[in-house]
Amino acid sequence: MLLAFGMVCALLEAGRSGKGQVVDAAMVDGAAVLMAMVWGFRAMGMWDEALGANLLDTGAPFYDTYETADGGFVSVGALEPQFYAELLARTGLDQEDLPAQMDRENWPRLRERLTELFRTRTRDEWCEILGNTDACFAPILTMSEAAEHPHVKARATVVEEHGVAQPAPAPRFSRTPGAIQRPPAWPGQHTDEALTDWGFSAEELARLREAGAVR
Numbered sequence: 093m094l095l096a097f098g099m100v101c102a103l104l105e106a107g108r109s110g111k112g113q114v115v116d117a118a119m120v121d122g123a124a125v126l127m128a129m130v131w132g133f134r135a136m137g138m139w140d141e142a143l144g145a146n147l148l149d150t151g152a153p154f155y156d157t158y159e160t161a162d163g164g165f166v167s168v169g170a171l172e173p174q175f176y177a178e179l180l181a182r183t184g185l186d187q188e189d190l191p192a193q194m195d196r197e198n199w200p201r202l203r204e205r206l207t208e209l210f211r212t213r214t215r216d217e218w219c220e221i222l223g224n225t226d227a228c229f230a231p232i233l234t235m236s237e238a239a240e241h242p243h244v245k246a247r248a249t250v251v252e253e254h255g256v257a258q259p260a261p262a263p264r265f266s267r268t269p270g271a272i273q274r275p276p277a278w279p280g281q282h283t284d285e286a287l288t289d290w291g292f293s294a295e296e297l298a299r300l301r302e303a304g305a306v307r
Contacts, residue, residue, distance in 0.1 A: 094122035147171060153203035154179065154193065157232060164215030165232040166222075168206075179227040183209060280307030 095117035102115050124131075130148070133139035138147075145151040154176055157167045170176040176193050180186040190205065191198030210218065215231050222229035233241065239250040239257060251260045254275035261270030283306050287297055300306045 094119075094125070151199070153199050153206050156203070156206075158207055158210035160213060160215040160218060161211055162214040162216075166210060166215055166218050167230050167232055169228040171228070175226050175228045178225060179222070179229070182222055182225055182227050185209065283307060 095115065098115040098117045102113055106112055130139055133146075134141075140146055140151075143149065147155055150156050152171075154168055154170045157165050159165055168179060170179040173193065177186070180190075185205070188205070191202055213221070218229070219231050223231075238244060244250055248260055249262075250257055251272070252258075253272045256276055258272070261272065264270070284297060287300075287306070292300075297306070
């Protein structure tokens with residue numbers, strides 16, 4: 093994805109400057125860019141390098157996943173004060189004597205209470221209580237369940253083509269929409285076609301196959 097973005101940027105720049113350039117895209121650079129916010133937190137003294145001790149790495153009890161009464165799971169991500177207040181109000185926890193949201197020393201106590209609370213109802217029951225609210229809540233779905241989610245269905249994000257459920261092409265374009273062009277290939281199905289297109293002769297293909305280099 094970083095390479096694709098780089099190529100688009102280079103093509104746009106070339107259209108303005110009339111000059112080309114090398115796009116150097118490394119996976120390690122992409123991973124670092126995705127962590128830019130965390131690097132910023134670290135520079136501000138807001139990120140502990142210990143595992144599971146921070147706001148976004150399951151350290152905070154209000155940004156984590158919890159098991160429900162039926163063995164399902166739900167997620168909460170109520171970071172901002174107004175969303176955290178909504179979570180407490182919707183669950184009834186605002187009536188209890190709980191530690192302050194950012195009281196890190198008492199996070200274990202808050203986590204214990206949330207763990208206990210979410211186990212009192214099923215996943216679907218929690219969806220009825222917290223879904224479509226500002227509590228920053230979502231059920232954790234299996235792939236099959238996600239494909240049937242109303243939002244996913246409305247956008248046709250997961251489609252069935254050639255008998256295979258799969259993501260629809262993305263991103264989407266208004267004038268030149270993408271489409272799935274062919275069924276999934278079996279290993280080796282297009283070996284001869286591809287290598288012939290690249291200039292290999294029938295004799296060379298036979299030798300490669302005999303040597304076990306291709307299927």
